Amino acid sequence: MVGKRSGKALLREEGLERTDNNMDLTTWPPVNMINQKNYYTEYLKRDDQILPLRILQEERRNRMTATAKDRDRALAQASLNEAPQSGVDMDIDDDVGMEDAGEPLTGQDALGSKVIVIHPGSQNLRIGLASDALPKTVPMVIARKCNMSESEENGSEPSPKRLKRENGAQLDPEKMFGEEFTTQYSKMCADLKIHMRANKRRVLPNSKELIVNYNKRAPPETISEHNDPLRIDWTEIPIDPAQAPDYFTGKEALRIPDLSNPRYKLYWPLRCGWYNESDYREKKDLYEDIAMIIEEAIKTQLNLKRKRDWAQYGCVFIVPDLYERNYVTQALEMLMRDLGFGKVCFIQESLAATFGAGYTVACVVDVGAQKTSICCVEEGMCIENSRINLKYGGADVTETFIKMMLHDHFPYEDINLKRRYDFLLAEELKTRFCTMNEGDISPQLFDFHLRASGQDTRKYTFKTYDEVLLAPQGYFQPTIFDNSRKLKGRRKLIDRSxxxxxxxxxxxxxxxxxxxISLISPIISTGTQLNGDSANGQTASAPPKQSASLLQKANEPERTPISAVGTPAPDDDDTPAPVGEANAATNVLASSMRDDVLPVISLDTAIVTSIAHGARGSEHQTRNFLMSVMVIGGGAQIPGFCSFLEEKLKELRPGYAKDIIIGIPPRELDPQGVIWKGGSVFGKLRGTNDSWIGRMEYDRLGARVLVYKCMWAW
Known part of the structure; x- marks a missing residue:
């Protein structure tokens, strides 16, 4: 090996001279190649490397420090006085320091007065402070200036829609809703008579004719406004249209006269638990209306007028069990950016219901105005594979009840649910007269008052028979509902995530x-693509003839349990077969088909399906869920609903007939507000609630923070 040669030798022998100073080309340390056979990294594998988790650790450390300081201060003060002062606890609980994070326990802060609980629905918004006993209920609607009201659109077409003759004349009441409705309604009437006779109940042979003849010749009675003690205070509109407000929200919007000057149109931003995309042209207008309704409710119902003070408040936002990711991320942005809350957390509806009612294991059946959700909850967690979301509710019962009454010559034949006072009247009639007790079915005489702006009050008398029971029975025969418009405009503005x-x-x-979905449309179970007519609302909303056998097998799950994709499993024994989690292909297929098929099946079949998937084949779990079916929501507040549902479930699951119990929330809680109550309980948890999203976390991570903050798998 040739040794190192000097510069002079190089210059003399080879004509080269070294001119460098033996310094490295760079001061950066050299990086060795990674050993491909064995290498390891700790990137995002420790809690202190994740911002939300690091903030939680810092908060816990600060609480412990504050607790230690409080304890030392109390001991020092006690030693100076040579005895413990009254009201000073020598054994300060560590949980107290964990609860307050350095904030004082005195005052109203410890009672949840700095937490706002929001539960939006398709028809009503329930809002209030976590310290309140009951929520404030506000209609989820906003009225904006428009050229015409909603009752004047589409040629003033009424709702429910009536058929007309070719010359434009109105058909007879028995034919105005089409042959299909008349046939199904007549069949329901005949089945009810058979069932009542089987139960030894008295059935008059000409009951229907009696009420029809009475309703035909029952003219209204006119009452002058000054003689009406219950007259309605309508929303006042300034005489000068230029001074009229741009919008009204809540009850004020529903009390605007239909023929006001200027005109106002009602917008319902949520429909059937989805965004109402059919009534909007831009999605930003849809988001703004939701934020505006919540903002006005906070100002008027909670008396928090100054928006800049809302940064001192936290917000518990209740989302559906089977939600859409864009809905949750948009809600987070609205609460943080538009409304300016200091911190936000989310909780699912069924979990909140168990919080409010004090259940540990339950099958929660929430019957709302336009959607019905079913979910099994066990030990503080929603079982993901048991979640079902059906697109019908109390509003469908209202519309069907009006159609049945009109079919039987209802004296107020011009009723139009697009008119605001008629909409409120129809809701009142359903609440007062509908029942599911067969013992109440007989020809009965009732009356109601029609109050419209600028008109004298009219008093109507009418008779009812079986309409009061058959309309809510639509929960178990949903084909009687009008489901043709529920998918209209779906995905017109907001795409899926x-x-x-x-x-x-x-x-x-x-x-x-x-x-x-497979029960409704067996085409999906075979992987065949649908024709994609959802934009026009022309999709399958009722089970076709091909799926009749599947529905029959779903009604007998003990012998033929339903598998994850809706096909009958082999009946080796009489116990339900274990239901595993759906594979990736099924999940993708079901998600893509959710917009093409409207989920509408019988309520009892849906409950049995949910429990079968939530129990995972365990007989013990099946019994636990059937023993704790909790029915909540305003759509189920019909006399006799729970007992009727219990009979239906016993018919489907005769092997568990002794175990089936339909319950309501205990402690005399309002079933319509039990979800909100659970949200208020959740909002008052401190120390154990790590799901709060702060402003700094959201500013840095955005919606990605939901991965670490949601109580469920995001």
């Missing part, structure tokens, strides 16, 4: 919901 890595839809799905 997609995974940024795999590209497929990533909205949450459940095997129970997939089974429901």
């Amino acid at each position: 997609y995974d940024i890595y795999e590209g497929g839809p990533n909205d949450p799905v459940s095997s129970a919901q997939s089974a429901v």
Whole structure:
């Protein structure tokens, strides 16, 4: 090996001279190649490397420090006085320091007065402070200036829609809703008579004719306004149209006269638990209306006028069990940016219901105005594969009840649910007269008062027979509902959420919901693509003839249990077969088909399907869920509903007939507000609630923070 040669030798022998100074080309340390056979990294594998988790650790450390300081201060003060002072606890609980995070326990802060609980629905918004006993209920509607009201649109077409003759004349009441409705309504009437006779109940042979003849010749009685003690105070509109407000929200919007000057049109931003995309042209207008309704409710109902003070408040926002990711992320942005809350957390509806009612294991059946959700909850967690979301509710019962009454010559034949006073009247009639007790079915005489702006009050008398029971019975025969417009405008403005890595839809799905969709449209179970007529509302909303056998098998799950995709499993024994989690292909298929098929099946079949998927084949779990079916929501507040549902479930699951119990929330809680009550309980938890999203976390991470903050798998 040749030794190192000097510069002079190089210059003399080879004509080269070294001119460098033996310094390295760079001061950066050299990076060695990674050993491909064995290498390891700790990136995002420790809690202190994740911002939300690091903030939680810092908060716990600060609480411990504050607790230690309080303890030392109390001991020092006690030693100076040579005895403990009254009201000073020598054994300060560590949980007290954990609860307050350095904030004082005195005052109203410890009672949840700095937490606002919001539960939006398709028809009503329930809002209030966590310290309140009951929520404030506000209609989820906003009225904006428009050229015409909603009752004047589409040629003043009424709701429910009536058929007309070719010359434009109105058909007879028995034919105004089409042959299909008349046939199904007549069949329901005949089945009810058979059932009542089987139960030894008296049935008059000419009951229907009696009420029809009475309603035909029942003229209204006119009452002058000054003689009406219950007259309505309508929303006042300034005489000068230029001074009229741009919008009204809540009850004020529903009390605007239909023929006001200027005209106002009602907008319901949520329909059937979805965004109401059919009534909007821009999605920003849809988002603004939701924020405006909540903002006005906070100002008027909670008396928090100054918006800049809302940064001192936290917000508990209640979301559906089977939600859409875009809905949750948009709600987070609205609460943080538009409303300016200091911190936000989310909780699912069924979990909140168990919080409010004090249940540990339950099958929660929430019958709302336009959607019905079913979910099994166990030990503080929603079982993902048991979640079912059906697109019908109390509003469908109201419309069907009016159609049945009109079919039987209802004296107020001009009723139009698009008119505001008629809409409120129809809701009142359903609440007062509908029942599911067969013992109440007989020809009965009732009356109601029609109050319209600028008109004298009219008093109507009418008779009812079986309409009061058959309308709510639509929960178990949903084909009687009008489901033709529920998918109108779906995905017109807001697309579904997609995974940024795999590209497929990533909205949450459940095997129970997939089974429901397969029962409605067996085409999906074979993987065949649908024709995609959802934009025109021309999709399957009722089970076709081909799925009749599947529905029959779903009604007998002990012998033929339903699998994850809705096909009957082999009946090796009499116990339900274990239902595993749906595979990735089924999840993607169910998510993509959710917009093409309207989930509408019988309520009892849906409950049995949810429990079958939630119990995972365990007989013990099946019994636990059937023993704790909790019915909540305003749509189920019909006399006799729970007993009727219990009979239906016993018919479907005769092997568990002794175990089936339909319950309501205890402690005399209002079933309509039990979800909100659970949200208020959740909002007052401190120390154990790590789901709060702060402003700094949201500013840095955005919606990605939901991965670490949601109580469920985001």
